[in-house]
Amino acid sequence: MSTAATTIQRAPAKPFYFNTSAHLLRITEYKANTLADLLDALRECPEESIFQHTFRTLEEHHFLRAGFSNDFAHWALAACNEPSLAEALAGVDVREFTSVAELRTRFIQILERYLHEHPSTGTRFADETFYFCASDIVVMPTSFQAHTLHEFAEGIRRVGLHSIHHHFIEARLRIKLMSNDFSQWLHEDAGLTETARSLNRIDIYTATLEDVREQIVQIVERALT
Amino acid sequence: MEPVKSQPAASSNLEAGFDPVVPSPPERRTTPRTWETPPAPVPSPHLDDYQSIVGTAAIDELRYLARDLKGKTLKMVNSTALGGGVAEMLNRLVPLLGELEVVTHWDVITGGNDFFEVTKAFRNALHGSAYELTRHAQEIFLTYNEQNRHRMQFNEDVVVIHDPQPAALIRARQDAPTRWVWRCHIDLSNPNPQVWEFLRPFIEQYDAAIVSSQSFAHQLPIPQYLFYPCIDPLSEKNKPLDDSFVQKVCDEFGIDRSRPIVTQVSRFDRLKDPVGVVQAFKLARKYLDCQLVMAGGGASDDPEGALVLREVKEAAAEDQDIIILELPPWCALQINALQRASTLVVQKSIKEGFGLTVTEALWKGKATIAGAVGGIPNQVIDKRTGMLVHSVEGCAYQIRYLLTHPEFAVQLGRNGREHVKENFLMTTNVRRWLLLMRIMLGWGTV
Numbered sequence: 001m002s003t004a005a006t007t008i009q010r011a012p013a014k015p016f017y018f019n020t021s022a023h024l025l026r027i028t029e030y031k032a033n034t035l036a037d038l039l040d041a042l043r044e045c046p047e048e049s050i051f052q053h054t055f056r057t058l059e060e061h062h063f064l065r066a067g068f069s070n071d072f073a074h075w076a077l078a079a080c081n082e083p084s085l086a087e088a089l090a091g092v093d094v095r096e097f098t099s100v101a102e103l104r105t106r107f108i109q110i111l112e113r114y115l116h117e118h119p120s121t122g123t124r125f126a127d128e129t130f131y132f133c134a135s136d137i138v139v140m141p142t143s144f145q146a147h148t149l150h151e152f153a154e155g156i157r158r159v160g161l162h163s164i165h166h167h168f169i170e171a172r173l174r175i176k177l178m179s180n181d182f183s184q185w186l187h188e189d190a191g192l193t194e195t196a197r198s199l200n201r202i203d204i205y206t207a208t209l210e211d212v213r214e215q216i217v218q219i220v221e222r223a224l225t
Numbered sequence: 226m227e228p229v230k231s232q233p234a235a236s237s238n239l240e241a242g243f244d245p246v247v248p249s250p251p252e253r254r255t256t257p258r259t260w261e262t263p264p265a266p267v268p269s270p271h272l273d274d275y276q277s278i279v280g281t282a283a284i285d286e287l288r289y290l291a292r293d294l295k296g297k298t299l300k301m302v303n304s305t306a307l308g309g310g311v312a313e314m315l316n317r318l319v320p321l322l323g324e325l326e327v328v329t330h331w332d333v334i335t336g337g338n339d340f341f342e343v344t345k346a347f348r349n350a351l352h353g354s355a356y357e358l359t360r361h362a363q364e365i366f367l368t369y370n371e372q373n374r375h376r377m378q379f380n381e382d383v384v385v386i387h388d389p390q391p392a393a394l395i396r397a398r399q400d401a402p403t404r405w406v407w408r409c410h411i412d413l414s415n416p417n418p419q420v421w422e423f424l425r426p427f428i429e430q431y432d433a434a435i436v437s438s439q440s441f442a443h444q445l446p447i448p449q450y451l452f453y454p455c456i457d458p459l460s461e462k463n464k465p466l467d468d469s470f471v472q473k474v475c476d477e478f479g480i481d482r483s484r485p486i487v488t489q490v491s492r493f494d495r496l497k498d499p500v501g502v503v504q505a506f507k508l509a510r511k512y513l514d515c516q517l518v519m520a521g522g523g524a525s526d527d528p529e530g531a532l533v534l535r536e537v538k539e540a541a542a543e544d545q546d547i548i549i550l551e552l553p554p555w556c557a558l559q560i561n562a563l564q565r566a567s568t569l570v571v572q573k574s575i576k577e578g579f580g581l582t583v584t585e586a587l588w589k590g591k592a593t594i595a596g597a598v599g600g601i602p603n604q605v606i607d608k609r610t611g612m613l614v615h616s617v618e619g620c621a622y623q624i625r626y627l628l629t630h631p632e633f634a635v636q637l638g639r640n641g642r643e644h645v646k647e648n649f650l651m652t653t654n655v656r657r658w659l660l661l662m663r664i665m666l667g668w669g670t671v
Binding site: 020022023024025026027029060061062063064067068074078128129131133136138140141142143158159160162163 | 444
């Protein structure tokens with residue numbers, strides 16, 4: 001019998017409680033009409049704005065399978081017509097960051113380098129203004145909790161997509177680890193380290209959040225068989 | 226690529242010397258036959274009715290958010306109980322909040338014709354029209370606001386004032402803990418400075434403002450929240466329809482469902498560029514067989530609308546594949562059917578508030594081509610949830626492209642529907658109001 005099969009004979013040490021979150025969008029005082037403005041605002045805006053235009057926008061556009069990464073990249077392409085900058089900004093994977101401060105620094109570095117290499121682009125007016133927004137967030141419980149792996153898989157199948165985003169994508173900012181709530185629970189409480197690792201390899205940028213849910217369920221079900 | 230032969234117009238048949246004794250097709254109706262009077266109002270749906278559309282989890286979220294708000298009171302104040310998007314939205318929102326046990330009162334201000342003439346002028350001025358704000362207009366505005374302030378009571382936990390007409394009711398604010406919110410539904414991106422500076426001191430006394438687009442936000446010293454307008458998936462305009470009804474409506478108007486149908490639903494208004502749509506259609510039809518449906522209203526009670534309608538008819542030039550329909554405002558089911566029968570939906574606006582007809586089309590899973598103006602880019606993410614265009618030629622090209630790439634059109638439609646489901650449905654709006662109440666009452670966010 002494999003290690004995984006042996007491990008799942010026993011119940012996980014702690015149940016998994018599925019939570020979810022709801023957000024209300026607030027418009028901040030920061031905005032940008034040029035790439036130079038964008039750089040200034042990226043330096044000064046509140047962390048909630050960086051979070052909004054990266055993590056949160058992924059949630060708002062969870063149904064897109066490809067071509068949407070973050071609002072900064074989208075604006076650089078759609079309003080500034082700077083495809084190489086847009087590609088560089090879109091290449092930032094939020095899962096490589098466990099703090100918004102690090103994420104902000106990464107965007108600033110990309111923009112500084114681009115404006116250094118293409119100084120004439122800094123003051124060119126964009127087709128549309130970029131408005132920095134932020135979210136007020138309420139975290140709330142759902143009616144789902146898992147005491148077994150079967151219940152865990154069932155919970156993932158049935159919770160709303162906001163819950164998947166909350167646990168699988170946003171979680172790293174909360175737990176300050178390059179991981180997510182599902183993998184942490186599978187590793188620490190269910191003893192399924194390899195399954196936990198497999199979840200971390202799911203590519204959220206080439207799949208819809210519904211696809212991601214399916215992949216999580218498949219990986220967990222593989223551990224059950 | 227060889228162009229597909231388009232169906233010749235009747236007049237060109239005669240010019241080309243076709244046999245004049247061929248029976249002409251039955252005259253196509255341009256106004257509805259069987260629904261010439263408003264139907265009886267439809268009862269409001271209940272929260273559970275939305276479950277099959279947005280899922281159990283979304284409804285559970287609403288119930289959770291409302292749980293701590295039970296017994297809290299909310300007052301909505303606007304300037305009309307019937308007609309217009311705000312009243313339509315409140316008619317749906319208020320019962321749903323009530324079902325969640327958030328006691329919601331809805332009051333409508335009163336005023337004479339002089340008041341509503343002034344506030345209509347304010348509205349146009351806030352949209353950017355030229356306007357000379359006189360002392361007399363200010364007095365009329367303030368006098369009626371004062372009358373309403375004395376007539377109404379504001380004992381609720383949260384009071385929401387909709388649009389500029391009742392904005393000066395903020396003078397009723399006292400030391401009581403009531404929180405005041407100004408909900409602005411109109412485009413404030415380029416307001417007439419005189420009117421805006423007159424209103425601004427009132428707005429600054431509120432605890433928060435709500436606008437419909439980021440570009441409507443002004444530098445105010447109060448928090449500004451973004452509430453996108455929304456559609457009700459269970460309304461007559463958006464509810465699922467039997468295909469037999471869709472067919473009946475198409476038959477009524479002489480629309481051939483075996484051929485591609487391109488539709489724009491909008492009142493006959495230059496800002497919707499209906500003539501540009503006809504031109505784009507004619508360019509596209511050089512390559513493809515298709516029909517154009519232009520469905521709208523506003524021509525019977527608006528002299529400018531009648532003029533625009535005449536221009537559209539002239540541009541169409543009796544082309545039998547261009548079907549121009551003047552529909553009264555209560556023909557929501559027929560509009561719904563026309564949108565559902567469409568292969569593509571166009572909204573080639575050159576200025577737009579939010580563009581709820583775009584939302585309606587996206588919700589019905591239709592590939593949508595729309596002008597990149599106002600709130601449309603919030604809905605149509607170019608090449609992801611629809612196609613944005615900036616010209617007649619661009620619109621024509623996208624009609625050709627989408628009609629020849631149906632799989633891509635289907636993908637756009639699918640994404641568009643999901644985008645609406647996530648961001649622009651009535652249930653999302655209920656969630657925003659519940660979140661706002663929690664924030665205004667000072668608890669519940671992280």
